[in-house]
Amino acid sequence: xxxxxxxxxxxxxxxxxxxxxxxxxxxxxxxxxxxxxxxxxxxxxxxxxxxxxxxxxxxxxxxxxxxxxxxxxxxxxxxxxxxxxxxxxxxxxxxxxxxxxxxxxxxxxxxxxxxxxxxxxxxxxxxxxxxxxxxxxxxxxxxxxxxxxxxxxxxxxxxxxxxxxxxxx
Amino acid sequence: xxxxxxxxxxxxxxxxxxxxxxxxxxxxxxxxxxxxxxxxxxxxxxxxxxxxxxxxxxxxxxxxxxxxxxxxxxxxxxxxxxxxxxxxxxxxxxxxxxxxxxxxxxxxxxxxxxxxxxxxxxxxxxxxxxxxxxxxxxxxxxxxxxxxxxxxxxxxxxxxxxxxxxxxx
DNA sequence: TTAATTCAGACAATAGATATCCGAATAATA
DNA sequence: TATTATTCGGATATCTATTGTCTGAATTAA
Numbered sequence: 342x343x344x345x346x347x348x349x350x351x352x353x354x355x356x357x358x359x360x361x362x363x364x365x366x367x368x369x370x371x372x373x374x375x376x377x378x379x380x381x382x383x384x385x386x387x388x389x390x391x392x393x394x395x396x397x398x399x400x401x402x403x404x405x406x407x408x409x410x411x412x413x414x415x416x417x418x419x420x421x422x423x424x425x426x427x428x429x430x431x432x433x434x435x436x437x438x439x440x441x442x443x444x445x446x447x448x449x450x451x452x453x454x455x456x457x458x459x460x461x462x463x464x465x466x467x468x469x470x471x472x473x474x475x476x477x478x479x480x481x482x483x484x485x486x487x488x489x490x491x492x493x494x495x496x497x498x499x500x501x502x503x504x505x506x507x508x509x510x
Numbered sequence: 511x512x513x514x515x516x517x518x519x520x521x522x523x524x525x526x527x528x529x530x531x532x533x534x535x536x537x538x539x540x541x542x543x544x545x546x547x548x549x550x551x552x553x554x555x556x557x558x559x560x561x562x563x564x565x566x567x568x569x570x571x572x573x574x575x576x577x578x579x580x581x582x583x584x585x586x587x588x589x590x591x592x593x594x595x596x597x598x599x600x601x602x603x604x605x606x607x608x609x610x611x612x613x614x615x616x617x618x619x620x621x622x623x624x625x626x627x628x629x630x631x632x633x634x635x636x637x638x639x640x641x642x643x644x645x646x647x648x649x650x651x652x653x654x655x656x657x658x659x660x661x662x663x664x665x666x667x668x669x670x671x672x673x674x675x676x677x678x679x
Numbered sequence: 680t681t682a683a684t685t686c687a688g689a690c691a692a693t694a695g696a697t698a699t700c701c702g703a704a705t706a707a708t709a
Numbered sequence: 710t711a712t713t714a715t716t717c718g719g720a721t722a723t724c725t726a727t728t729g730t731c732t733g734a735a736t737t738a739a
Contacts, residue, residue: 342517346603369686381730382686382730385688385728385730396559398686402684404685406686415697421511436519439546441544448656455522456640458647462639468634469631478673497611529719549699553717554697554699569703570717572716
């Protein structure tokens, strides 16, 4: 049981996008450089975010990524589901239907107790992540960071952020 | 993000062990056959359970596995942790220390907000699983199963379950 | 129209999970 | 008490999913 590394990267990238001024975007390469991670793989995660409607992309010259929704409407679960897939981590293989005492399929319309317990636990996991939005994260960062670090961030952003073209996919 | 198939098998195996009469055990091969899964891999999961103190094993002739504790003291989280490892699924790689605006290690004593949110979500997951014991599962099974299925199970168990020798590791 | 710059999907390398085997240990039996 | 059959336990291959990389398609500004 492990969560893909891409989820971490995507979450940090989304948090950074939230920090840039309205109407501006960052290209994938800049996001990767900021976080010190391989650019192509970071791009892959960003593509997943776009597919899920979390980010908006502009192609061509002066293209890049920006958030597609207000920060308080994007949760960590949204990002996790976009990158790692929304499916359940525990997949019941119905082994209760196997072996000498196997149940018949028509008696297995309800999930087995074990699968149900895991489904419930995963729901609790999702609910917990869904309670944290990018806006929440931003608030905590501003509160907890050293002032000079915030300044460095803003300097870097204003140097790298390009005004995006109007049309965006 | 996926939970190992072995967790499912181990959980079902433990639930079955809970069903057998006091003082009797099942060998790994029988547990595998009951569930229609490869015996060596099932054995691997059972070994993990033994290492974690969930099952007791007897080697040699008439050996086998039995539960090491009362069923209400064994939770699904215990089994999951034994098989899949107790470590966190989300592993923070501290990418906030990378790149042009990377933080210095001495400013990173507290986990970052994203890692903290995932840790909290995983705690909710664990708590949910820890709330379900083998005894709970057994009660539900008895309530929900067809009588003839319960009968078949008990017949099979009494045919396969051997009295364990006294000494057990 | 051109050319630069970007995203997007297809393609290897690697780590982890899956499945298997053989040796060590134990207890019943002769 | 020695033997032997039977069992678990850890070390060993295979296979899938994740990680990482690449080249081509699309778009926009000049």
